[in-house]
Amino acid sequence: MRERLVSGIPATVPGVVHTDLLAAGLIDDPYLATAEADQHWVGAQAWIYRAEFDLEPDAPELTHQHCDLLCDGLDTIAEVFCNGVSLGRSANMHRRNAFGADGRLRPGANQVEVVFSPVLEYTTAMAAQVGERVHVERDPYNLVRKMACNFGWDWGPRLITAGIWKTIGLRSWNKARIADVAVFATAAQNASGSWDGRLRVQVQIAGRSRFGALTVRVRRGEEYAEVGVSAVDDWAEAELSISGISPWWPHSLGEQPRYDVEITFHDEEVVLDRVQRRTGFRTVELDTTPDADGNGATFGFRLNGVQLFARGMDWIPDDCFPSRVTPQRYRERVQQAKDAGVDLLRIWGGGIYEQQGFYDACDELGVMVWQDFCLACAAYPEEEALALEIEAEARDNVVRLSAHPSLVLWNGNNECIWGFHDWHWDGQLDGKTWGAGYYYELFPRIVAELDPTRPYWPGSPSSGAGNDIHPNDMNYGCVHIWDVWNERDYTGYDDYSPRFVSEFGYQGPATWATWARTLEPADRSATSAAMLVHQKAAGGNDKLNRGIQGHLPVPGEGPDDFDEWLFAMQLQQARAVRYGIERWRSLRGRCLGSIVWQLNDCWPVTSWAALDLGTNAAGEPVARRKPLWYAVRSAYADHLVTLQHDADGWRAVLVNDGTAEWVATGSVELRTLAGDVVWSRSLARLVEVRSRTDVAITPDPTDVPAAELALVVTLDGAERAVKLLVEDVDAALPAPDYEASVTRTDAGAAVTVTARSFLRTLCLFPDRVDEDAVSDSLLVDLFPGEAHTFQVTGRFADNELAGLTARPALRSLTKPLTTSEAV
CATH class of the missing domain: 2.60.40.10 (Immunoglobulins)
Incomplete structure (x- = not known):
């Protein structure tokens, strides 16, 4: 391996070192079996990305007045060189960089290098500079601006990455160019009942801005609305009012019309630069009206003046290597959320500010986005070395994401304020800064300055700013409810009457098809060494076993019990979360939102997710529905x-x-x-x-x-x-008595079960026959004389159809279904 690495291996950009090593056959897939532990060395090395290219003498990069090397994402401690000359450094995965390359390029051969230093060396130096701070997990992720869960989490592996994880390229220009654009579109209903839109565009200019002017154009069908302004400073602003627009709504309230915005920067008749954005007109408010009795306050969203109950799920990075997540994959995942009745996704602060494809999908499909700033479960130093990076990334992302109508809230952090209050940080901090200045001063100031069209909230959980109310008080703000999973029976949700739940959840294992691709047959048991690598929660299996007591028969944990264990634990997860959602929705009026932890997974794992992450026969990523997904769909129905x-x-x-x-x-x-x-x-x-x-x-x-x-x-x-x-x-559940039949359909198969006895929680798991097959329904109760048809999408040979009518594909909680009748 060493010889191959010294001579170099091909690199895919965007990408990270792990994915290139995997493609070169130098490491095993870290998602499989116990391979994760064999790859910790990758994050401890320095790595160099090198690209060589030729330029003709008349190339724009040489003939134009200026040339920049634009890096949309460097992970994480990087120095950039052009032909051996340093262009600059970056120490932040979460922000864009533009490195000036004027005079550094030449006709003929050129070389760009990006040198990545080990991130843990950086955190060691930062600790010496600003002092250590309390954090969860093993590594001090709070001392570097990098995806926190990259260092491991209670659902994810420790795979410390390095690489050019977003696009990189040269851009040449004359006189001046558009460096950045912020687009804010709001909507208001007028006296006649139609809607008026207001568009405000802020443009950052690089270069000699006094030579240019801006034209902002909004397309509406075959018509355009247009306004022009002079660019007399580094920032120029234009406003435009448009009558008769159609407002953007979350899918639970209406349609999602969007409008193309074109910003042209020109010097008289010469176009210097042009940028396009797509946006939607809507107005969002966070209602925090105090109760009349002074004992609490509302917490809920108003879209275009309409107050709604948010039906949400929390979102984590969809892959441990986010560069692998394509726009198509984002759209599939957001569609899966929408199909489950979800109208809000909260981007958790221990991950990333997501890539463009995620927000585009949410805009198109009508799913609102609650965006955490990327700080989670730790004390964050406020000294200059880190504070400057945090401010820069906040400004960068607030502007970058401004055009997306789906984005409805900026949230200061995940569980940092709660941690300060309840996790015994006082003795460990010893008076050191911990992040309060970010949550109560810096972030609200940036949002007010750069994006006043969206509300800001200090944290999740939080009871708001300017008070001494506990951050997880049920009468105020948003709360996290984790006592149930950690300590209590899920019926304990009845003891909570929150205003808005931004996290609660319950664990369950991945689907059979995902485990079949991840574990060898001998490892398929709840307590095998390989299976436990894919259970990251402290005491996770113990909590699963405790939680099922008194509800369902307790399964064994050996290899012969794997089917029963999967079914019981998946069912328990589905029931626990549905119980919670129904409790919160039964409080509608007092409670105005439910966000389930969590929608998705980043690798094969026993976790809180409704969608697991596995692969198919071609090695492509697949997010399969766990029973929880069906429970959420039922509980989030209109x-x-x-x-x-x-x-x-x-x-x-x-x-x-x-x-x-x-x-x-x-x-x-x-x-x-x-x-x-x-x-x-x-x-x-x-x-x-x-x-x-x-x-x-x-x-x-x-x-x-x-x-x-x-x-x-x-x-x-x-x-x-x-x-x-x-x-x-x-319960006195009877022995099963039923008929089951299957017919082929254009999409796959239809399986009809007619009950002659009560069948409790009837399920069809078609992935036991075809790993890619999906059933339209699950978790069905049938009384004698009732029938249910499962519509299955999949590919089945003639001799496989009967397998859909028998165990292990078809089963209920009553007792194993063991007979079948195929027609």
Whole structure:
């Protein structure tokens, strides 16, 4: 290996050293088995990227007055050379750099080098300069501006990267050029009911700006609106009012029209530079109105004047090597979120400010973005060496992301304020700075200066600025609820009445198909050495085992029990999170948002994600739906019926987050598991838009044991709610009696199950037959006489179809389904 590295290997840019070593066959895939631990040496080395190229004497890079080397992302401690001369240094993964190359290029052969130093050497030097600060995980990620989870997290591996992770290239220009553009588009409804738009464009000029003027043009169909201004300083600003626009909405409220904006910089008739952006007109507000009694405050979003309940999930980097995430992959992932009813993604502060493709997908698909500044779970020094970098990256990204209508909030950090209050930092800090100046002074000042169209919030969790209220107070701001996963049963969510939950979640393992590609057969057990490499949470398996007690049969953990363990733990995850979502939505009015931790994974792992990350037969990344994804989709439906129980008894809560009133008609029944109706009442309610209605349920007394009973609410326009009166482990679940049939369809197959006995949580896992197959539904309860058809997308040989009607693909919680009937 050493000889090959000394002579050099091909590098893909954008990329990182790990991906080039992998492509060269010099390391094993760190996502597989136990290979992660064999690659820690990569992050401890210095690396050099070298590119050689020829320039003709008349090349623009030589004939124009100026030439810059534009680096959109260097990871992380880098010095850039051109023909042996240093152009500058970078110590921040999160910001763009423009290095002047005037006079450094020549006709003929040229060379650009980027030298990356080991990041842990940098953090050691920074600790000596500013002092150590408390942090989670092993390495002092809080002393360098690099993706925190790159150093390992409780769901991710320790793969310390280096490389040119975004685009790099030369740009030549004369006189002056557009260095950066900020676009702010807001919408307001006028007295006639139509919408007016206001566009404000700020342009940063590099070079001799007094020689130029700006024209800003907005395209609306075949028409243009235009305004021109002189560029008399480094920054120029133009404003434009446009009547009759169509506003941008999250998909839960409406459509997502967008408008092309063209900014032209010219000197008389000569165009010096031109930049294009796409934006949408909308107005976002963060409602923090104090309660009338002074004992709390609202926390919720208003889009174009409409208050909504945010149905969200947290987002982490979609790969440990973010350069591998393509625009198509971003769009697929955001589409998967939208398909689950999600209308907000919170970009977690331990990752990155995402790449353009992510925000483009959210703009197009109508998914709002809550953007954390990239600080997480640590004390961050405020001394100049780090503070200057943090300010530069904040300014860079606030401007870079300004045009995206999906971006609705800038948030100061993840759990840093909470950590200062509750994680015993005082003794370790000994009076040192920890980040308060960023969250309460720097970031709000930057957002107010550069992007006053969006609200800012100090942190997640936080009760706001200028008060002494605990940052995780249920009566204020946004909260994180982790006691349930860490210590309590998931029914403990009933004890919380928050205003907005920006993190809560529950672990569950990845899908079978993902484990089959990740682990050798002998390693497929809950406690194998290889499996535990892919369980990063402290005490994770112990918490899974504790949490399932009293709810579901406890599976074994050996190789022969892997199927049962996967099913039970995935089901437990789905039920726990759905229980939480339904609790928060049942509080609609007081609570205005639920963000589930988390949507996605960055590698194959047992984690809190609804979508795992594996590969297919071609080695391409695949995010497969875990049962949690289906539970989230059900719980985030526009019309929700949830059965809630408290000291006053049972109540059905009808929630309408659709765009029209809901005439909910149907029935509430007390049934035996054999399907007999013991008690019933008709139910009819008008549920107004963006509201909830509570209906008390008081069944007549019965001699039927609770272990044999279920409450069932069936309403037009909503998924049925079924609640057993005891936990499944205590219920009198009958032996399964059913018929199953399969037919081929254009998309794959249709599997119909007709119940002759009660079937609890019927699931079809088609990845057990075709690893790429997907079912349209999961987690189905069937009473005797009822049928359900699973529509499956996949490729199946004729002799494989029957496998969709039998274990391990088809199963329920009742008992293993072991027979099949194929037609």
